[in-house]
Amino acid sequence: MIKAIIIDDETAMQEVNSQLLSEYFPSIKLVGTANCIKSGIDLIQKENPDLVLLDIELTDGSGFQLLQKLPSYDFKVVFITAFDSYAIKAIKFSAIDYILKPVNEIEFKEAIQRALDLIESKEHTESQFNILMNSFKKELQNKKLVLRTQNSMHIVDISEIHFCKSDNSYTTFYFKDGEKILVSKSLKDYESLLKEYGFFRPHQSYLVNLNHIKKVDKTDHGFIIMKNKKEIPISTRQKKNLIDLLDRL
Numbered sequence: 470m471i472k473a474i475i476i477d478d479e480t481a482m483q484e485v486n487s488q489l490l491s492e493y494f495p496s497i498k499l500v501g502t503a504n505c506i507k508s509g510i511d512l513i514q515k516e517n518p519d520l521v522l523l524d525i526e527l528t529d530g531s532g533f534q535l536l537q538k539l540p541s542y543d544f545k546v547v548f549i550t551a552f553d554s555y556a557i558k559a560i561k562f563s564a565i566d567y568i569l570k571p572v573n574e575i576e577f578k579e580a581i582q583r584a585l586d587l588i589e590s591k592e593h594t595e596s597q598f599n600i601l602m603n604s605f606k607k608e609l610q611n612k613k614l615v616l617r618t619q620n621s622m623h624i625v626d627i628s629e630i631h632f633c634k635s636d637n638s639y640t641t642f643y644f645k646d647g648e649k650i651l652v653s654k655s656l657k658d659y660e661s662l663l664k665e666y667g668f669f670r671p672h673q674s675y676l677v678n679l680n681h682i683k684k685v686d687k688t689d690h691g692f693i694i695m696k697n698k699k700e701i702p703i704s705t706r707q708k709k710n711l712i713d714l715l716d717r718l
Contacts, residue, residue: 474500505530509535520544523536532548537602563601634675671703677695677701682695683698
């Protein structure tokens, strides 16, 4: 019996994939589901699955980051994702299967069958995953963001953004060289865009790059000290989330 697990932060998607597995692949036994990196790793270590259906965008990071946190693994992976050009590009470079949301039954069956064929042939896919991770890391390192102001179009390296500050429907970007760029988009627009690149929203008015945090004050009215010595407030609601996130880095 082939053991499978599903890691997806959407309960509805867990149910859809579970149903499709049961309907088309009776030889596969679903032994558990998880909805984030931490619970996913715990489930993998507990069940030692043969197949993992892994969502790319999880509540506490990405499916790629989950794989990076594992010391080693020999299960086969089928990624599940909404359309995300850079993630799919990384997957395509490595020739690893993926399923697009919303799930198409034919594509689902084809992807799972290819994974089963690899499991049954005991074919090693270590080199594929090395290519996947190298491509993923390269995309993150070189990722650019276009910021449009009234008079200019700025092309910036995401890694050089220290933090963003909200001012109603405007957002100011602060960089490590002291430069500031004001754009006429809300912070919420950039939160969803930058979450995948190590950014966290500790306060309704701020979005910070975790790679540029120097210190976190955990007292009642705590705050973040950035490497450029700027102080960023932390809301009471987000303080524990930030500490937990930093503990997992």
